[in-house]
Amino acid sequence: MDYQQMCPRYEKAIDVLGKKWTGLIIRILMGGKKRFGEFHAQMPDVSDRLLSERLKTLEDEGIIIRRVFDTKPVRVEYELTEKGRALEPVVTAIQAWGEHWCEPETVHSDR
Amino acid sequence: MDYQQMCPRYEKAIDVLGKKWTGLIIRILMGGKKRFGEFHAQMPDVSDRLLSERLKTLEDEGIIIRRVFDTKPVRVEYELTEKGRALEPVVTAIQAWGEHWCEPETVHSDR
Numbered sequence: 001m002d003y004q005q006m007c008p009r010y011e012k013a014i015d016v017l018g019k020k021w022t023g024l025i026i027r028i029l030m031g032g033k034k035r036f037g038e039f040h041a042q043m044p045d046v047s048d049r050l051l052s053e054r055l056k057t058l059e060d061e062g063i064i065i066r067r068v069f070d071t072k073p074v075r076v077e078y079e080l081t082e083k084g085r086a087l088e089p090v091v092t093a094i095q096a097w098g099e100h101w102c103e104p105e106t107v108h109s110d111r
Numbered sequence: 112m113d114y115q116q117m118c119p120r121y122e123k124a125i126d127v128l129g130k131k132w133t134g135l136i137i138r139i140l141m142g143g144k145k146r147f148g149e150f151h152a153q154m155p156d157v158s159d160r161l162l163s164e165r166l167k168t169l170e171d172e173g174i175i176i177r178r179v180f181d182t183k184p185v186r187v188e189y190e191l192t193e194k195g196r197a198l199e200p201v202v203t204a205i206q207a208w209g210e211h212w213c214e215p216e217t218v219h220s221d222r
Binding site: 008009010011012013014015017018020023024083086087089090091093094095096097098099100101102 | 119120121122123124125126128129131134135194197198200201202204205206208209210211212213
């Protein structure tokens with residue numbers, strides 16, 4: 001194990017996963033591709049602007065792909081890439097640990 | 112899946128895991144209990160003060176336990192708790208994803 005190499009890659013992964021709502025977006029996309037509006041059903045408290053920002057970041061990171069269909073109205077779909085699907089065990093492991101070990105009352109959500 | 116409940120627990124887990132060096136400390140402790148000085152061999156660039164801070168946070172979170180032995184000189188050992196050992200699949204999954212999918216040259220380590 002090269003610990004010097006380990007840290008930057010671990011930190012990069014955490015950087016991507018650590019932004020608020022990112023885990024949820026990935027989790028929702030694990031159920032298959034989604035249109036922009038479909039996210040809202042599962043995350044009603046998130047503004048369009050913030051959702052757009054997160055989707056853009058995930059697209060820039062190569063975790064999701066955004067497809068625009070030339071229909072009327074224009075249809076925009078989001079889907080996990082191979083890199084994004086590879087996050088499934090990560091998100092699942094974080095979630096499982098959080099559910100088992102983190103009490104809601106000790107939760108900080110100001111991030 | 113209760114998505115409203117999911118987020119705070121996921122975020123709490125990410126909060127703990129996301130601080131620089133935390134993943135490495137947990138990883139080192141997966142190899143068994145360690146004395147303070149023993150961490151340095153594997154993370155030579157981290158100051159005593161920062162290492163102490165991280166260990167204290169992990170202790171406060173119930174992830175590690177700190178034991179002081181009344182010897183001369185005093186011996187202090189750190190060990191993962193059950194909650195901490197439960198992080199093994201999480202840290203391993205994050206690390207594996209980072210190694211496979213994150214290029215070192217795109218890494219941001221200013222965190």
